[in-house]
Amino acid sequence: MIVLGVESSCDETSVSLSRDGKTILSNVVLSQIDLHKAFGGVVPEIASREHIKGITVVFEQALKEAKLTPSDVDLVAVTQGPGLIGSLLIGINAAKAFAFANDIPIIGVHHIAGHIYANQIASDMVFPLLCLVVSGGHTELILMRDHFHFEKLGETKDDAIGEAYDKVARVLGLPYPGGPAIDRISDQGQSSYPMPQIQVEGFNFSYSGLKSHVINLVNTLRMKKEPIDVASMAKSFQEAAVAHVMDKSIQAFNAYDVKMFMIAGGVAANRLLRQNVEKTFGDGLLSIPAFKYCTDNAAMMSIAGYYQYQKQKDTATMALNGYSRLNL
Amino acid sequence: MLQSLKTLVIDTSTPYLFLALYDQRELVDSHYQKGHNDHSVTLMDTLQEMLSSQGWKPAFLDEIIVGIGPGSYTGLRIGVVVAKMLAWSLSCRLYTVSSLALLASSVLEDGQVLAWMDARRDHAFLEMYEKTRHTLIPVDQPRYSDFKAYQNSVKNPFVLVSSGHPNMNVIWASDLAVLVTDVHQVEPFYLRDTEAERQLKDRVNNS
């Protein structure tokens, strides 16, 4: 079964073709990141304008690289949400028009399901499993007892981890996107600034306290005209941020009898997190997506689409719509 | 003489969803209905219904004409992305037409017509046309202007139009549909930079 995936929830226009939920035949990603850098973050209206410019080219390129024609495609899987609504609607309406013109069934897929299924590309999921989802909009622990069975054990009560990274990077004067910038500069620092212990019940997360602590600390030092060691501040923050998701992951891993641990989402590209996860869970079954499948891409959507369809056998109508907020 | 010329017209630049099917330049079916910010839900669904009730497959379409703007950004893009994707998928001709010209084409009387769309903060996207019996001639550029100030600046009498079922025969007679040479390049005619771009330009100019 050939699935064509479409992803446009934020600032990447992407189309991918995959076979039988396993083999990626092509994954074309048109990134707008350089365009948004000038604004210090993603500008939704600019993102929408870029998506519509690039969309048909990306479809064409993805089919060409996979050496396929539209008539080879058995299913279209498009990101339905959550994300920037204007951006989502470009991908969704392009996908619907493509599916309609070529008489192909279509389904809407949850963006986070896509991130989770980026893991299925390199290795097969073994159930039950625990997945830590970390991105700009999400920090959650998901228990999966089977394909497309998502049980949320806990989530962030305030900021997502990636959001905290971006805001700390901004106050430190580091470029957008903040995650990779902090990860990189941390190499040159010491964890010399004390950070608060994060307290939150259950398998939930909280990042606003840590974020505010760093922002206040930086502002106070600036007011007192004291020097700030940016690399060390970044490293101190990053260690506390990663320790928090690790603590909760270990707790959940011990509380549930799971066979596999996975990470997913943009922050899964963070090197410190990857090292910690390897160290802690490396003895058992562990899945960490390849770097290129951590950030937003359509390959993960087409793999997730395959399993969603296998499991639910349900297709959407031409009234399929996008949602900025959507439950997994 | 052409044996068949099947045309699909799409415009989503205003709160109204406009879809029309023409065969040999004769109107076969159309849909002109006010939506609730839901062009994304209704456009493809309505199109599918209209085509199937004619017994037309998507591949029967010879050409697509799309209202390219200006207009409400998110809504406008729905029609343009669908037109672009259909034209690319079906390898059929794609034409763009000013969404303001589509509005002006709905007016029956002759004389000056001011087609306009609300652009908030007392401003409008607007364009003045001269309507004669079967044609429409632009007499000004499309503008983003203070709506009252623009109207006060016009000496001759005119009719205002901000909604109405477009008349494609007027558009064709006036040669206002523009053939697209590269479908990949098509993007809406926004008439304005984004707010973020304007602020960035201001900052650069002021420093």
Ligand SMILES: [Zn+2]
């Ligand atoms: Zn994402």
